[in-house]
Amino acid sequence: MKHIIAATTAFAIGFSGATAFAASHSPMNPMVGGAEMFADKNIVENAVNSADHTTLVAAVTAAGLVETLMGAGPFTVFAPTNAAFDALPAGxxxxxLKPENKDQLTKILTCHVVGKAVLLDALKxxxxxxxxxHPVPTLGGCTLQATYEGDMVKLTDEQGNVANVTIADVMQSNGVIHVIDKVMLPAM
Structure with missing residues (x-):
């Protein structure tokens, strides 16, 4: 866990100046992890400020996906919370996060990313x-299955794990984030 905090801190320090005094935000954009999300900032610039996504930020850094998720996009990111990562088996x-597992980490993370911006109403x-x-093909080659009950959109991964979209339509300059409560895993 110290590795996660160290990686997250080092990563956040690099971007804190860019995000601390952002000039504008949409009042329709929700708070995530206790931080304002700014529609004129990219996915990475916003994610580093969310206290609920420090593990995701550390994982994105370890996988070498920072540049990609700062790119033009558009992307839809189904962003698992720290609690979602904590629910995985111990260890x-x-x-x-070990360098020798970078390919597996990259596969898991890119199974949370779609190569277009999809708002929740469109997905519904x-x-x-x-x-x-509805099948949702991801950049990692996984296909998530999207369903909904009432207002709750659910995603089922290739192992049968089900995630709920807990915060939807967090607009970014290069796409949209939907916060989810489980880590989506590819078929093994």
Whole structure:
């Protein structure tokens, strides 16, 4: 866990000046992890400020995906919280953060990223059009299955794990983030 905090701190220091005094934000954009999210900042610039996503930021850094997620996009990121990572079997996160496991970590993380910006209402429309379940292909080659009950959108990974979208439509300059409560895993 010290490795996660150290990596996150080093990463956040590099971007804190860029995000601390952001000039504008959308009042429609929700707070995430106790921090304002700014629609004129990219996914990484916003994520480093969320206290609920320090493990995700450390993982993105370890996987070498920072530049990609700062790129033009557009991207949709289903962003697991620290609690979602904590729910994995003991030692999983620490093991994945080791340099020798970078490929596996990259695969898992890119199974949370879609190569276009998809807002929740649009996703719900696709689910309805597909009669209740819509396949969501990710940049990692995984296909998540999206469903919804009432207002709650759910994603099922290739291992049958189900995540709920807990905060939707967090607009970014290069896409959108949807906060989820589970880590999505590829088929093994």
């Amino acid at each position: 999983t996160v620490e093991t994945l 429309g696709m689910i309805a059009d597909d009669k209740g379940t």
